Amino acid sequence: MNRSSFVKKLLVFLGFSSSTNVLLSSCEKGETLLEVEEELSAEEKAYKELKENIGENGFFLDGKILNVDLTHKNYLKLQTTGEFINDSENYVLLLRKTEEDILALSNCCPHLGTSNRWSYSNGEFRCANHGNSYGTGIGFAANCSSNSTSGNLKQYKTEINQDILIVNFDT
Ligand code: FES
Known part of the structure; x- marks a missing residue:
């Protein structure tokens, strides 16, 4: 299991929706940044x-x-x-x-x-x-x-x- 899948499963376990997007990226010092972005419905996207x-x-x-x-x-x-x-x-x-x-x-x-x-x-x-x-x-x-x-x-x-x-x- 890669790190992204692991974090996603962890977030579902913690109560986030299974449609939550998880973005992992590395910064200069080698630290991992975690961004959690809720998936928006088409209506919500249009409104935004x-x-x-x-x-x-x-x-x-x-x-x-x-x-x-x-x-x-x-x-x-x-x-x-x-x-x-x-x-x-x-x-x-x-x-x-x-x-x-x-x-x-x-x-x-x-x-x-x-x-x-x-x-x-x-x-x-x-x-x-x-x-x-x-x-x-x-x-x-x-x-x-x-x-x-x-x-x-x-x-x-x-x-x-x-x-x-x-x-x-x-x-
Ligand atoms: S222009 Fe005459 S009432 Fe409006």
Whole structure:
């Protein structure tokens, strides 16, 4: 039995999982270094990779998929129900609608396209440029800068993976 197999069996005996990876390597002085690395599931690996790709602004845009780190200081408001963030870098309003759900909506006003004058109350976003309000439901979505004065803002599909919000702009 080689040393790696022996150490692996020893770790199983001590209660580590049998899928634990054991890496043995020698350092300059001839001492043996032991690294124990738990095998991650595919989901855990994908999550870890996403976390590593999140940039200093708290998000990672991968094509049409936006990944937002909800623990990043830029997005902490989303931990409170009823709060929203106008993410102007990604042209999206992020709204913590309920404890379970975060909505992602276009931040382009359906009236004349203003994107930076939004407020939110009673389930609607109001654009202060001309005072029009738009819903956050599904159904009739008013397009960006289409001269619409009513309807819902365009909505994108979202999901939450642990502390990462995933927005699919292709929906
Ligand atoms: S541009 Fe938003 S209400 Fe007119």
